[in-house]
Amino acid sequence: MLVSDMLMRVAFCFSVFTSLILTTTAHTQTCRCSKYTFPNKEVFATCRDLPHSPSFLHWTYQPATGNLDIAFRHSGIENPTNTWVAWAINPNNNLIQAMPGAQALVAVPAQTCGAVMRGYTCSISSYNTVLEESNISYPYSNLMVTFQNNEVTIFAKLTLPKCTTSLVHLWQSGSVSDSVPEVHDMASANLNSKEILHLVSPPT
Template identity: 35%
Template sequence: MAAFCFLFIATVALLISPALSLTCTSQTFSQRNTTFANCLDLPTLKAFLHWTYSPTARPNPTLSIAFIAPPAKPDGWVAWALNPTGSGMLGAQSLIAFKDTNGSIVVKTYNISSYGPISESKISYDVLSKRAEYSGGVMTIFATLALPAAEAEVNQVWQVGAAVNNGVPAKHAFAPENLSSKNTLQLMSDAAAPSISPASAPSPAGRQSGNVTGGSSRILGSALGLYGVLVLLGVTYFGF
């Protein structure tokens, strides 16, 4: 009976733990001094955003971000952008991360001015710093942008792709989640969740902003449903 109880508890833990890990509040970074004031579970493409907005920075307000997402395929790319002129891809001032020909992860800037092939170019924001990491099938873009003026909200766009051809990110898929990967980022939202410092990560039960996807909740609900099934099986077969 003790062995059955142990197996039952271990199985439940395996079912529930992955669901709890699918929130920005559970994420940590490889450099222990990297922290952000806010984080957000983005509603599509299994993506997350951590950010710190400094409206009183001089000479310009700054926005520091960590964008996290899995590329569509291992040799693909991930992108995060601000769009100062619209809400979609056209006009997006993009940071795109991918493996270069040497296998290193690079971040390049692209002004998306048409639906045709893209080419590296300057963007309308001063990029004060940028770098990227790739680990466990997930890419992370770190960047700090100087904004022209203090703003309460900005239009953000994010995307993932499956391939890079001759150093140029290839077109992404046109599935519904690709086409809806955009929203308004409330830079100073009171409801934003505190981001986690790697040194002290609390339970992932913190508040999140209103733009959060329901995916994590659905997965957790599924896990709890399976938990109920296992409880029933335990009562039926194990007598507890």
Template identity: 40%
Template sequence: MEIKAWNFVLFSCLSVSFLASSSSAQTCRSQTFSNNMQYANCTDLPVLNSYLHWTYNQSDGTVEIAFRHTGTTSSQWSAWGINPIGPRMVGTQALVALVNSSGVAQAFTTSINSFGPPMQPTALSFPVPSLSATFENNEMTIFAVLRIPQNLSSTSQVWQEGPVSNGQIQPHSTTGPNVQSAGSINFLTGQ
């Protein structure tokens, strides 16, 4: 009788664990957008409550993306970018969003060229013909169309969050998830 009870407990724990890991691996697949946009691929990023959705059009080199950062506040900024020189901050071509002093989400591009970047709007090394952001229900979403060269269809990605004070972007934390927020992305294969 005791062995059956332990087997039941073990089976129950494994079932709950499997269901939890299955559902967490599929979070981005259940997400929808208020503008009804749909994307061919998505991935749950491993830290900072972030998700990337995209559709890659190889014929014209465009990537339509939606970067979603959940569990954030209007006093935080959110960012996502690609870095052709590796999974690190310096060299990242970034999309940044924050809630401005009028209470409206705004997005801009910036090139991260140092460890203490000014985080001001600058052009990227590739065109960004469309860029916008929304902030709803403690979720910041950046929508963009990137026109990338073919050698960037598989590259490194970086995402980040940090505080905003008096309308100004402040440096992000340099410990924990903030230094783990990098990886690779293959827009072509969906990996």
């Protein structure tokens, strides 16, 4: 056997082996959210491991009514007393400038005894927002925030326009100073924490 043939076969085998490793790794990462069990035993139809941060979105959607039940999880929170977390929808479906106009569900440290974090809504008007509490354009209910095992979870039911099949969503976290959310980091991971979410038959 020629040396060149041997090198080609070795290269081919290495390529196949590497491909298998990458496929297995991708499959494992894709399945992370599906293996999660909520403490309250709530079950959602679909979930997605979100890129660029330790975040996960679980949802159940009914296109005929527009009802969207979500649970947004953000992990790795060492100190919930100085951290905010948010998940939002951009109703303009503007992926390039997703933040202005976004309708957000926000979790911040609770100021009352017996609770770690509380949730509220915020209509984001500009990049300089401090996430002031305000109404959002989507009807919503059952807004609740939990903190357990260094992870914040935002639960809510939203009503979207009927037959919506996809939307632009974004997610962030940052620090809190004197009870006011500060601007999040401008690292690449933060700036890219947005995407088009396919509610119906999401791509694998």
